[in-house]
Amino acid sequence: MSHLTPREEELALRVIPFPSDANPYGDIFGGWIMSHVDVAGAVPAHRRARGRVATVAVNAFTFKQPVAIGDVVSFYARVVKEGRTSVVVDVEVYAERGHDAPEKVKVTEATLTYVAVNPDGTKRELPA
Ligand SMILES: CC(C)(COP(=O)(O)OP(=O)(O)OC[C@H]1O[C@@H](n2cnc3c(N)ncnc32)[C@H](O)[C@@H]1OP(=O)(O)O)[C@@H](O)C(=O)NCCC(=O)NCCS
Numbered sequence: 432m433s434h435l436t437p438r439e440e441e442l443a444l445r446v447i448p449f450p451s452d453a454n455p456y457g458d459i460f461g462g463w464i465m466s467h468v469d470v471a472g473a474v475p476a477h478r479r480a481r482g483r484v485a486t487v488a489v490n491a492f493t494f495k496q497p498v499a500i501g502d503v504v505s506f507y508a509r510v511v512k513e514g515r516t517s518v519v520v521d522v523e524v525y526a527e528r529g530h531d532a533p534e535k536v537k538v539t540e541a542t543l544t545y546v547a548v549n550p551d552g553t554k555r556e557l558p559a
Contacts, residue, residue, distance in 0.1 A: 437507035443471035444506040459498035471506035476545035502526040
C-alpha cells in the first residue's frame with residue numbers, strides 16, 4: 432500500500448464498480464468515475480458552504496490508470512481554494528486491487544468548482 436494516499440478524513444466515497452459499470456472492453460466507463468467524482472467533491476463543498484451547492488465547473492480531469500470491475504475505489508476530496516460564493520475542490524481517486532499482494536494505485540485526479548446556492552438555486556456568499 433502506498434503511504435502517499437490522502438488522509439483518511441478526506442475520504443468522501445468508497446465503492447466497488449459492477450460489470451454493468453464497464454465499457455465494451457471491460458474497463459470501467461469514464462462517465463461512472465466522473466459522476467462519482469462530482470458526488471465526492473460535493474461532500475467537502477457542502478460541508479464548507481453549510482448547505483446546498485451546485486457544480487459550476489470541472490476545471491481539470493485526468494484519467495491516469497484504468498479501473499477494473501471489483502476494484503475498491505476510494506474518492507478523497509478537499510477544499511483547496513475559497514472565493515466569495517465558490518469553493519475549488521481537488522478529488523483524488525485510488526483503486527485497491529488484489530488479495531494476496533494488494534496494491535493501491537491512483538487512477539484519477541480532478542478539480543471542480545462548486546457554488547453555494549440558496550433553496551431557489553441562486554448563488555449565495557459562503558458563510559464565515
Ligand atoms: C452555479 C450558478 C448558480 C452560479 O450562478 P451565476 O450567477 O452564473 O454565478 P457567477 O458567474 O457570478 O459565478 C459564481 C461563482 O462561480 C465561479 N465560476 C463561475 N463560472 C466558473 C467557471 N467556469 N470556472 C470556475 N469558476 C466559475 C465565479 O468565479 C464565482 O465565484 P466567486 O463568487 O467565489 O468569486 C449557476 O451558474 C447555475 O445554476 N449553474 C448550473 C449548476 C448546475 O445545475 N450544476 C449541475 C450540473 S448539470
